[in-house]
Amino acid sequence: MTVxxxxxxxxxxxxxxxxxxxxxxxxxLAGCAGLPAxxxxxxxxxxxxxxxxxxxxxxxxxxxxxxxxxxxxxxATFDNDGTLWTEHPMYVEVLFTAARIRELAAxxxxxxxxQPFKAxxxxxxxxxxxxxxxxxxxxxxxxxxxxxxxxxQKAAADWLAEAKNPRFNKLHTELxxxxxxxxxxxxxxxxxxxxxxxxxxxxxIRSFAEKAYGIxxxxxxxTSFDAKYAFAGDxxxxxxxxxxxxxxxxxxxxxxxxxxxxxxxxxxxxxxxxDIAMLQTTTNSPTSKQRPRFAAFVWHxxxxxxxxxxxxxxxxxxxxxxxxxxxLGWYLIDMKxxxxxxxxxxxxx
Amino acid sequence: MTVxxxxxxxxxxxxxxxxxxxxxxxxxLAGCAGLPAxxxxxxxxxxxxxxxxxxxxxxxxxxxxxxxxxxxxxxATFDNDGTLWTEHPMYVEVLFTAARIRELAAxxxxxxxxQPFKAxxxxxxxxxxxxxxxxxxxxxxxxxxxxxxxxxQKAAADWLAEAKNPRFNKLHTELxxxxxxxxxxxxxxxxxxxxxxxxxxxxxIRSFAEKAYGIxxxxxxxTSFDAKYAFAGDxxxxxxxxxxxxxxxxxxxxxxxxxxxxxxxxxxxxxxxxDIAMLQTTTNSPTSKQRPRFAAFVWHxxxxxxxxxxxxxxxxxxxxxxxxxxxLGWYLIDMKxxxxxxxxxxxxx
Numbered sequence: 001m002t003v004x005x006x007x008x009x010x011x012x013x014x015x016x017x018x019x020x021x022x023x024x025x026x027x028x029l030a031g032c033a034g035l036p037a038x039x040x041x042x043x044x045x046x047x048x049x050x051x052x053x054x055x056x057x058x059x060x061x062x063x064x065x066x067x068x069x070x071x072x073x074x075x076a077t078f079d080n081d082g083t084l085w086t087e088h089p090m091y092v093e094v095l096f097t098a099a100r101i102r103e104l105a106a107x108x109x110x111x112x113x114x115q116p117f118k119a120x121x122x123x124x125x126x127x128x129x130x131x132x133x134x135x136x137x138x139x140x141x142x143x144x145x146x147x148x149x150x151x152x153q154k155a156a157a158d159w160l161a162e163a164k165n166p167r168f169n170k171l172h173t174e175l176x177x178x179x180x181x182x183x184x185x186x187x188x189x190x191x192x193x194x195x196x197x198x199x200x201x202x203x204x205i206r207s208f209a210e211k212a213y214g215i216x217x218x219x220x221x222x223t224s225f226d227a228k229y230a231f232a233g234d235x236x237x238x239x240x241x242x243x244x245x246x247x248x249x250x251x252x253x254x255x256x257x258x259x260x261x262x263x264x265x266x267x268x269x270x271x272x273x274x275d276i277a278m279l280q281t282t283t284n285s286p287t288s289k290q291r292p293r294f295a296a297f298v299w300h301x302x303x304x305x306x307x308x309x310x311x312x313x314x315x316x317x318x319x320x321x322x323x324x325x326x327x328l329g330w331y332l333i334d335m336k337x338x339x340x341x342x343x344x345x346x347x348x349x
Numbered sequence: 350m351t352v353x354x355x356x357x358x359x360x361x362x363x364x365x366x367x368x369x370x371x372x373x374x375x376x377x378l379a380g381c382a383g384l385p386a387x388x389x390x391x392x393x394x395x396x397x398x399x400x401x402x403x404x405x406x407x408x409x410x411x412x413x414x415x416x417x418x419x420x421x422x423x424x425a426t427f428d429n430d431g432t433l434w435t436e437h438p439m440y441v442e443v444l445f446t447a448a449r450i451r452e453l454a455a456x457x458x459x460x461x462x463x464q465p466f467k468a469x470x471x472x473x474x475x476x477x478x479x480x481x482x483x484x485x486x487x488x489x490x491x492x493x494x495x496x497x498x499x500x501x502q503k504a505a506a507d508w509l510a511e512a513k514n515p516r517f518n519k520l521h522t523e524l525x526x527x528x529x530x531x532x533x534x535x536x537x538x539x540x541x542x543x544x545x546x547x548x549x550x551x552x553x554i555r556s557f558a559e560k561a562y563g564i565x566x567x568x569x570x571x572t573s574f575d576a577k578y579a580f581a582g583d584x585x586x587x588x589x590x591x592x593x594x595x596x597x598x599x600x601x602x603x604x605x606x607x608x609x610x611x612x613x614x615x616x617x618x619x620x621x622x623x624d625i626a627m628l629q630t631t632t633n634s635p636t637s638k639q640r641p642r643f644a645a646f647v648w649h650x651x652x653x654x655x656x657x658x659x660x661x662x663x664x665x666x667x668x669x670x671x672x673x674x675x676x677l678g679w680y681l682i683d684m685k686x687x688x689x690x691x692x693x694x695x696x697x698x
Contacts, residue, residue: 072565149607150635193567206611216421217611218542218568224608229600229626234677236629238607245594245608251578258498258587259573259594260609262555262566277578280585286499328583 040186043179043340043347049296049331050338053183056294060266061190067292071191075265077257077278078184080198080205082271082316083298084213086165086175088307090315093140093200096159098123100143103155108142117142140201141242144225148237149203156207170345173212178347179339180269180298184213187267195265197256198222199249199274203240221256223248253278264288269333271298272316276324283328296331297321305342306335389535392528392689392696398645398680399687402532405643409615410539416641420540424614426606426627427533429547429554431620431665432647433562435514435524437656439664442489442549445508447472449492452504457491466491489550490591493574497586498552505556519694522561527696528688529618529647533562536616544614546605547571548598548623552589570605572597602627613637618682620647621665625673632677645680646670654691655684 040057044050059067060074081087101111101120111117116135119127131139144152165175184194196215198205202222209215225240248256254277257265268275268282279295282288297318300309310318325332333339341347389406393399408416409423430436450460450469460466465484468476480488493501514524533543545564547554551571558564574589597605603626606614617624617631628644631637646667649658659667674681682688690696 072559075567148635149611195567202608202611210421218424218544218609220611227604227607229603231626231629231633234633235635236603236626236633237635238603238630254578254585254587255576258576259551260567262498262551262569277580277585280580281587284580284583284585286497286584286586 040189041179041182043182045338045340047338049333052294052331053186056267056292057186057190057192060292069266069291073263073266073291074187074190074192075195075261075263076187076192076267077195077197077261077265077269077282078180079253079270079272079275079278080196080200080209082300083269083275084176084180084184084196085172086168086177086306087316088300088309088313089166091200092160092172093204094136095163096156096204097139097143099159099163100155101139104142111142137244137247138242140223141225141240141244144201144203144240145242146239148239149206152203152240153207156204160208168343170343173208174345175343176212177298177339178341178344179333181213181344183269184215188214192266193219195219195221195261197248197253197268197278199247199252201225202248221248221253221260223252249274251277254281257281264291264293266291267294269296269298270321271300272318273320276321279321279330280328283330294331295328296333297325299332299334301334302336302339302342304336308336389538390528390531392531394687394689396687398682401643401680402535405616405641406535406539406541409641418615418640422612422615422640423536423539423541424544424610424612425536425541425616426544426546426610426614426618426631427529428602428619428621428624428627429545429549429558431649432618432624433525433529433533433545434521435517435526435655436665437649437658437662438515440549441509441521442553443485444512445505445553446488446492448508448512449504450488453491460491486593486596487591489572490574490589490593493550493552493589494591495588497588498555501552501589502556505553509557517692519692522557523694524692525561526647526688527690527693528682530562530693532618533564537563541615542568544568544570544610546597546602546627548596548602550574551597570597570602570609572601598623600626603630606630613640613642615640616643618645618647619670620649621667622669625670628670628679629677632679643680644677645682646674648681648683650683651685651688651691653685657685 041050041053059065060069062068078084081091098120101117105111105121112121116131116139119131120139160173164171168175187194194215196205196209200222202220202224205220205222206217209220224245226243226245227238227240229238246252246256253275257278264285264287265282268279270279282295283293300307302308309316310322390399390402408414409418411417427433430440447469450466454460454470461470465480465488468480469488509522513520517524536543543564545554545558549571551569551573554569554571555566558569573594575592575594576587576589578587595601595605602624606627613634613636614631617628619627631644632642649656651657658665659671
């Protein structure tokens, strides 16, 4: 044995072997204590936010523990645009709406001279930039009016099968966030019902949510329109009217949760000021203190891998929310720091 | 052996023993074929309707069978009043509304001289009999307006804990239908999600549905009101406005199913003309033929054990429905013939 070999032997015997034994013991103990053998959130870097999500799920499902939540109360709500998939450079439903208006223009000749339709049909970017929120809902309403849910969803699904995000050259449904898909799966594996609560229309979200997120239609809450029912020729049909029933954004998200779920969520995830009411409902309802609650914004901080925006954008603005979050104990999911990958296609096969 | 003994021996050997063996064989075969060992609907008499329910559940859950329905599509919808609990002599929410209006009158002095409130406060039966549907919704709206869901539900639950049906002298929640509770449990045990789709308000139904039927709040669809959201003193609250958002009766039930569920039910149960659109949606939507469907009316035929009414009542009228049912292949659940017991308390302990 050379001195070098002897030193190596000493090092192994005094340090490495005991450390390995200790490590083995810790792993064993952890296993016995019921900690997950595999990481439930492999695309998340270790940090306060990941730890908080794991703690929430662990504590709310530990039978007999002080923070145990009965399965029936395990409700988690998620905004869609910017929280579960990419919303820049423009909300996906807005892109679909423009494409659909151009398609429907053939059978609506009056639109060619009528705003806001004319701006979209002519692809007049200057005029489009000036459209108000009410113009915008007029356009969305026009894509729904007179359609059954099945007809609208087919048009949306057909468009989603081909339309691509201009920067990534990927289908929009390929631009879902891998770390959030892991949160959805982790919650569901622990008895949580996952809901989407989106400013987008319920029919647009339903056209892809089951396939993209594993969220069934009855767990999608979104903006919706009044409708009429007819039974003609032995066929039952509900068709949309161009009049809002619920604008499921901002305060509308609190109302949507109240009307469609009827329970205070245990966890809520958003990414913009439009989600403040949903997160407040989660952490600050009169009954919130009876259970653990968790609220977080996905914070778009990664200009390289996705986009960086918060206070100064018109698409998914997070301004007030950044001020409110620390006061109400909400987490900020820092995409750049917290996420190892952004999109599912980045995972090695 | 006497002749009589000999005859008995012959009878046993030639007839009884083989028959017993055959019977044993049939039971064994039935067991092997996966037929239920215990009756899933013990309060139902054998007959075409019970057989159809059992066949539906058996066939839609038989993996690989032609009528197999994936779990995600197993949706069943139920009307409440007259379908899951007794609605005579008067809808339970109407009784609650009258009681609540009298209670709220103390803080609404103007009501004492204002119709429709005055009629209710004075318990003026003649004036009450003349109230229109719009008067009626004014009263219901007044019990919701300015209340949070939690506040309304507490008032309803408090009232339900004491108010009794005048004929049976039982709590209303004791007057649920045992055979329908069995259908709910049987469907859920086979992966069905059970929804209530009621003309009553969603908050009223939610105040007892989880305990009475095992149906969670997010699976209750009902008449609902517009609402407003406020965040004050760090408390989030949604309070109802006196304006209908969805009148979940008649055509509104088809719209409610479209907006809240977003799928065509596999099975639907109602009891009045207000359920026709829900049943049509189930059996006659454009996609209905892709799966087995089942629709039925609970038909109130038992004046002795409950009530007998159909075409000639104003509470739960079943008139058009009786004509439509045979044309569209819907079942009539004849309470008198089909049900062994009506209420859970009739079961031997």
